[in-house]
Amino acid sequence: MAAFLSTLEVVLEDGxxxxxxxxxxxxxYKILDFPDLSVEGTVLSGGVIFSLLVSxxxxxxxxxxxxxxxGGFAGSITGILHVKLKIRPLLCGILVSTALISxxxxxxxxxxxxxxSGEGLSTVSIGxxxxxxxxxxxxxxxxxxAGGVNLRKLVGFLLVxxxxxxxxxxxxxxxxxMLLRATGDNEKFVCMLAKDPGNSKILGLAIGNAxxxxxxxxxxxxxxxxxxxxxxxxxxxxxxxLIIGISVLGKIRFLKPTTMVIAGAVIYQACLxxxxxxxxxxxxxxxxxxxxxxxxxxxxGRFGNRKGAxx
Amino acid sequence: MIxxxxxxxxxxxxxxxxxxxxxxxxxxxxxGEFVSVIGSNGSGKTTLLNLICGSLFPDSGKIYLNGADIxxxxxYKRAKKISRVFQDPKAGTCPHMTILENMALADHKNKRFxxxxxxxxxxxxxxxxxxxxxxxxxxxxMETPVGSLSGGQRQALALVIANMCESELLILDEHTAALDPxxxxxxxxxTDRIVREKKITTLMVTHNLxxxxxxGHRLVMFHEGQNxxxxxxxxxxxxxLDEILNIFNGISIEKGC
Numbered sequence: 001m002a003a004f005l006s007t008l009e010v011v012l013e014d015g016x017x018x019x020x021x022x023x024x025x026x027x028x029y030k031i032l033d034f035p036d037l038s039v040e041g042t043v044l045s046g047g048v049i050f051s052l053l054v055s056x057x058x059x060x061x062x063x064x065x066x067x068x069x070x071g072g073f074a075g076s077i078t079g080i081l082h083v084k085l086k087i088r089p090l091l092c093g094i095l096v097s098t099a100l101i102s103x104x105x106x107x108x109x110x111x112x113x114x115x116x117s118g119e120g121l122s123t124v125s126i127g128x129x130x131x132x133x134x135x136x137x138x139x140x141x142x143x144x145x146a147g148g149v150n151l152r153k154l155v156g157f158l159l160v161x162x163x164x165x166x167x168x169x170x171x172x173x174x175x176x177x178m179l180l181r182a183t184g185d186n187e188k189f190v191c192m193l194a195k196d197p198g199n200s201k202i203l204g205l206a207i208g209n210a211x212x213x214x215x216x217x218x219x220x221x222x223x224x225x226x227x228x229x230x231x232x233x234x235x236x237x238x239x240x241x242l243i244i245g246i247s248v249l250g251k252i253r254f255l256k257p258t259t260m261v262i263a264g265a266v267i268y269q270a271c272l273x274x275x276x277x278x279x280x281x282x283x284x285x286x287x288x289x290x291x292x293x294x295x296x297x298x299x300x301g302r303f304g305n306r307k308g309a310x311x
Numbered sequence: 312m313i314x315x316x317x318x319x320x321x322x323x324x325x326x327x328x329x330x331x332x333x334x335x336x337x338x339x340x341x342x343g344e345f346v347s348v349i350g351s352n353g354s355g356k357t358t359l360l361n362l363i364c365g366s367l368f369p370d371s372g373k374i375y376l377n378g379a380d381i382x383x384x385x386x387y388k389r390a391k392k393i394s395r396v397f398q399d400p401k402a403g404t405c406p407h408m409t410i411l412e413n414m415a416l417a418d419h420k421n422k423r424f425x426x427x428x429x430x431x432x433x434x435x436x437x438x439x440x441x442x443x444x445x446x447x448x449x450x451x452x453m454e455t456p457v458g459s460l461s462g463g464q465r466q467a468l469a470l471v472i473a474n475m476c477e478s479e480l481l482i483l484d485e486h487t488a489a490l491d492p493x494x495x496x497x498x499x500x501x502t503d504r505i506v507r508e509k510k511i512t513t514l515m516v517t518h519n520l521x522x523x524x525x526x527g528h529r530l531v532m533f534h535e536g537q538n539x540x541x542x543x544x545x546x547x548x549x550x551x552l553d554e555i556l557n558i559f560n561g562i563s564i565e566k567g568c
Contacts, residue, residue: 175424178408178416185405188397189413192473193420194390 002148003277009149011273015266016157017218020164021234022241022261024211027168028075030242030257032184032204036235037093038078039212041100042071043234046216047226048104051124052111060133064217071213072206074100079202097231105228123227124220132221133160157218164211165258171207180204212238233286240293241265247300268292312512313363313480314339318372320358332358333536335372340480340529342377344543345506345513347523349555350533351562356516359533360484363514365389377479391421394473396466398485403469406458410449410468413457414438417472441471445501463494467501474505481506483515487522495519499526520555530555534562 021043028036046067053063074096081092106116114120126132133139134156142152171177183190183200190197212234220226245264249255275288315338321331332355340346350356361367363374365386374382381389396403404413415430418438439450445467449460457465466486473481483502487495503526506513517523523530529543530550540558542550 171426173428173430174426175416175419175429176426178412178429179424181408182405182416185407186402188402189405189416191387192390192395192403193416194387195424196385196387 005148007273007277009154011269012266013150013153013157013222015269016154016161016262017215017222018237018241018269019161019262019265020218021212021215021238022245022265023161023164023168023258024208024215025238025242026257026261027180027204027211028208029239030184030246031172031181032201034082034089034201034205035093035239036075036078036205036208037090038074038096038100038205038209039234039238040093040231041097041104042074042209042212042231043216043219044104044226044228044231045074045100045107046071046213047220047230048108048111048124048216049213050217051126051220051226052107054126054130054132055112055124057131060131060136060221064133064214067213067217068210071216072210074213075209076202076206078209079198079205082205083198083201100231101228104231108226108228123225125225126220134221153222157222160214160218161262164214165256165262168207168211168258169256176203233289236286236289236293237265237268240289240296241268243293243296243300244268247296250300312340312342312344312377313514314375315359315362316373316375318362318369318374320362320367320369324370331536333362333369333372336536336538338538340512340514342512343510344529345527346515346529346531347527348514348516348531348533349518349520349523349559351559353535354533355536356533357484360395360482360514360516363389363480364393364395364482392479393482394476394478394480395482395484396469396473396486398488400462400465400469400489403472404457404465407456409454409456410442410460411435411438411453413468413472414441414475417475420476441475442468444504445471446497461494463490463497466490466494466498470498470501470505474509474511479512481511481513483513483517485516485518488518502526520552520559524550524552524555532558532562 021039024039025036028034049067049070050063053066054060078092078096081087081095082089087095105122108122108124109116109120112121112124134152139152139156142155144150144152172181179190179195180200180203183197183204187197190200216226216230219230241264242261243264244267245260245262246257248267249260249263271292272285272288275284276282280288315336318333318336319331320333321329323329338359348356348359358367362369365384369382373380376392411430415434418434419429435453438453442450447464447467449464449468457468460468470486487498490498499522513527515527528547529541530547531538532540539562
């Protein structure tokens with residue numbers, strides 16, 4: 001029972017965090033039809049930037065904003081590579097995430113006073129005295145623990161995910177957001193509205209990667225550090241959460257897609273949680289991830305067949 | 312008015328397949344004129360429209376819209392002044408968005424797409440009024456995703472949307488070709504009505520010789536990048552279908568096809 005409860009806790013915490021990443025994917029993959037691989041790098045960037053800043057006692061909300069802005073910047077580079085230099089979407093993501101491997105490492109090592117060409121610490125730890133959003137207002141009002149459950153972390157991450165969801169929902173109703181939807185739906189139509197569809201794409205990818213970096217900053221807070229392997233598998237987690245959410249709950253009309261995506265992220269983490277409860281070693285996690293993603297793709301044939309799908 | 316000056320356009324340049332569609336081609340349409348363009352495949356009709364709209368750029372020559380040189384402008388910038396309806400009914404609307412959302416987007420054409428809410432419910436009555444002209448009952452289906460409409464309905468919507476904002480030139484690119492005969496008549500009637508009401512300069516490419524004769528002030532026939540037949544006003548009114556068919560067939564036979 002205790003094992004079950006603690007697994008449930010981890011499932012929900014991780015589910016809420018990765019829901020933010022998956023909602024970013026909702027914009028780039030589902031709306032813009034752009035399979036964006038750059039999140040593999042931007043999630044880690046978000047974690048590294050956040051951890052470095054709070055280690056220097058920067059306000060954690062400001063640190064999260066900085067992570068978000070950097071993610072948006074990196075995402076816009078992916079967009080510019082595609083729109084201005086006409087590089088294929090998959091390659092743009094690979095180029096940016098590859099470049100970010102170096103950038104993240106340099107940031108982590110140099111940010112901690114290490115020597116880039118010599119010895120240095122590549123993992124950025126968040127010390128016990130460093131401010132995180134869970135140790136700051138308004139989350140410090142929530143009791144830290146209740147009934148053996150880390151209530152503050154759970155509620156805090158849920159609240160951040162809900163705020164991101166509400167903001168994305170609102171954004172999609174604005175003129176700019178509707179233009180983004182139109183860009184994914186019919187580029188010619190956007191052209192006829194005298195707008196450059198390329199700008200919409202760049203903006204959408206910037207928002208998607210800003211969400212990814214935000215998720216990265218939360219992952220770092222959850223784990224207490226940002227290490228260089230943090231970004232691995234993010235594409236799969238984000239896409240699988242998105243696709244599971246939409247294929248499982250897509251039939252329910254009154255649910256917003258963003259709500260489905262949050263549910264999808266939790267379901268996905270729950271599958272990993274069940275595997276853990278059954279005693280499957282965590283080394284198999286990435287294999288299970290890939291298998292789950294394949295199953296989700298097949299289950300939603302409509303998605304699997306979409307042009308630009310990851311096949 | 313729209314004016315093409317000494318326009319040359321080649322395709323597959325530098326390959327054995329090189330074809331020259333236009334060579335030092337001049338063409339113009341006067342303000343307020345409704346011109347129908349006919350011609351066989353490969354005569355340059357669609358290339359003409361693509362050059363005007365900016366989907367293609369000429370190898371040499373200039374294109375002027377109401378005196379302004381638009382030759383270097385990309386397609387989306389020209390769209391400020393040019394509206395277009397495509398042959399494919401799917402091209403003029405967004406399938407996953409509702410009729411209301413499509414119209415709300417079009418309503419903001421030539422304005423800034425910022426962070427204001429896009430759909431303004433107060434405008435719905437106005438949108439309904441525009442749609443009721445089509446006589447297809449679209450005004451009662453504002454919340455329907457456009458993708459679930461028939462081709463004729465979608466094309467009617469595309470036509471209405473293309474004319475929601477003031478523009479200086481309306482381009483109709485075989486816009487009835489993909490429709491059944493009845494829808495095709497409905498769309499042509501609607502087109503005529505909109506063009507008359509707005510007195511907008513219109514360039515229509517069509518394969519339907521009947522439509523070309525019945526509608527518009529001027530009839531032009533293209534053949535191998537040349538303007539081989541050009542009649543307007545009374546002269547055009549007197550032209551019979553047989554006469555056009557003869558010329559058309561003459562050209563095709565001459566070409567040996």
